[in-house]
Amino acid sequence: MDKRSKITPKYKAYNLSNFQNIPMFKSQPKSIIDAINIVGRVLPFKVNNYIIDELIDWSNIPDDPLYTLVFPRRLMLTDKHYAAVEKLIKKKASETEINFTINEIRKELNPHPSGQHDNVPLLNGKPVSGVQHKYAETLLFFPARGQSCHAYCTFCFRWPQFTKMEGEKFSRSRVDRILEYIRINPSITDILITGGDAMIMNSTVLGIYLNAIIDAKIPHLQNIRIGTKALSYWPYKFIDEPDSDHILRLFEKVNKSGLHLAFMAHLNHPRELKTDAVRKAIIRIRNTGAIIRSQGPILRHINDRPELWVEMWKTQIKLGIIPYYMFVARDTGAHHFFSLPLVKTHKIFYKAYRNISGLGRSIRGPVMSTNPGKIQILGVTKFKSKKVIELIMLQARNKDMVGKPFFAKYNKKATWIDELEPGGGKTKFPFE
Numbered sequence: 001m002d003k004r005s006k007i008t009p010k011y012k013a014y015n016l017s018n019f020q021n022i023p024m025f026k027s028q029p030k031s032i033i034d035a036i037n038i039v040g041r042v043l044p045f046k047v048n049n050y051i052i053d054e055l056i057d058w059s060n061i062p063d064d065p066l067y068t069l070v071f072p073r074r075l076m077l078t079d080k081h082y083a084a085v086e087k088l089i090k091k092k093a094s095e096t097e098i099n100f101t102i103n104e105i106r107k108e109l110n111p112h113p114s115g116q117h118d119n120v121p122l123l124n125g126k127p128v129s130g131v132q133h134k135y136a137e138t139l140l141f142f143p144a145r146g147q148s149c150h151a152y153c154t155f156c157f158r159w160p161q162f163t164k165m166e167g168e169k170f171s172r173s174r175v176d177r178i179l180e181y182i183r184i185n186p187s188i189t190d191i192l193i194t195g196g197d198a199m200i201m202n203s204t205v206l207g208i209y210l211n212a213i214i215d216a217k218i219p220h221l222q223n224i225r226i227g228t229k230a231l232s233y234w235p236y237k238f239i240d241e242p243d244s245d246h247i248l249r250l251f252e253k254v255n256k257s258g259l260h261l262a263f264m265a266h267l268n269h270p271r272e273l274k275t276d277a278v279r280k281a282i283i284r285i286r287n288t289g290a291i292i293r294s295q296g297p298i299l300r301h302i303n304d305r306p307e308l309w310v311e312m313w314k315t316q317i318k319l320g321i322i323p324y325y326m327f328v329a330r331d332t333g334a335h336h337f338f339s340l341p342l343v344k345t346h347k348i349f350y351k352a353y354r355n356i357s358g359l360g361r362s363i364r365g366p367v368m369s370t371n372p373g374k375i376q377i378l379g380v381t382k383f384k385s386k387k388v389i390e391l392i393m394l395q396a397r398n399k400d401m402v403g404k405p406f407f408a409k410y411n412k413k414a415t416w417i418d419e420l421e422p423g424g425g426k427t428k429f430p431f432e
Ligand SMILES: *Cc1c(COP(=O)(O)O)cnc(C)c1O
Pocket: 132, 134, 135, 138, 140, 369, 374, 394, 395
């Protein structure tokens, strides 16, 4: 790993069609290459030269956590699914036949978890396209040009959208409708620009959105959040690319306008915070007045050890990043490969939480983003001498439910809320 890069390299993307040109692949065993070709047909695959040159430890593949973060691995598909695709490729089946099977497999991988499509709001009786409004305070905005990423995470819950990207065009009138919707909904204090990765956009496109929001001067709108993994996947975006200064000037403009720019960085592993490039990018972003907060899921094979979280949170605090959410891996895609029992995620979380200073304990977790809301696992306790899991809602469609603890029957194996049963003498969860 060369961590001494001084100037921005040219961005180079690799996918199924060209990954074998990556120099490190000249000497890999066939099993590694087959796995990419087969699993990469079902789940989206894209990587770039920063991740290859500066993040992955090539002496330890395929187990290296940063390799696992982006490269398809044999075990990310079940034996049955893997065999089905492998068979078709071996017998050189037609693309139509392969695509049919791939689509059938995708349908079995719960492509739309947590009812994400139920949240599109209405304005004058018509849907406001490109946004979701689930929690009163925060409007999610999915700009058409922000719906891809600098690389794809193997565990991503938005994976279906990368497998068939919509060619929707940017339209200013759409932004105006969104702003009108915000204006008539005084509960909205935050707009969260998300994707994909909002920082895939250049300063011209991002500028149209941000300037429109600034110029609208909506009194109740306070915060612009930008959801991104660019710090880890392409930090040069903020350093010395031709567009970098324009991007940073936009951030500065948001903050000077009186709005708060919250840079929501998706982080999974302490190594992501070690390169010169990421350190420079963090300093430059913070100098604009933006605050960087971190969030990311806990994943088997990537970060299921408390020491890693201690290191991650401590490093974040030192670099001026505020730990925000630790999520539970969603029940989609390669969930069988990444998921951990809820009770175990809680153990890992608290082993780490106990070993950081109060400045890091702004972190909340482990949290499941479910259809009714964000559910945090508080711990294992007893109710009338029976072992139960205690949970609490941090966010809910129905506000009254926020902050009310509730019980589930103890279950050592459950990895998601739908595998839990109500506990503490109740027959229903409060959100049911
Ligand atoms: C997580 C989330 C938010 C933001 O919630 P905060 O707790 O305010 O960070 C907003 N909308 C949706 C749909 C979410 O999942």
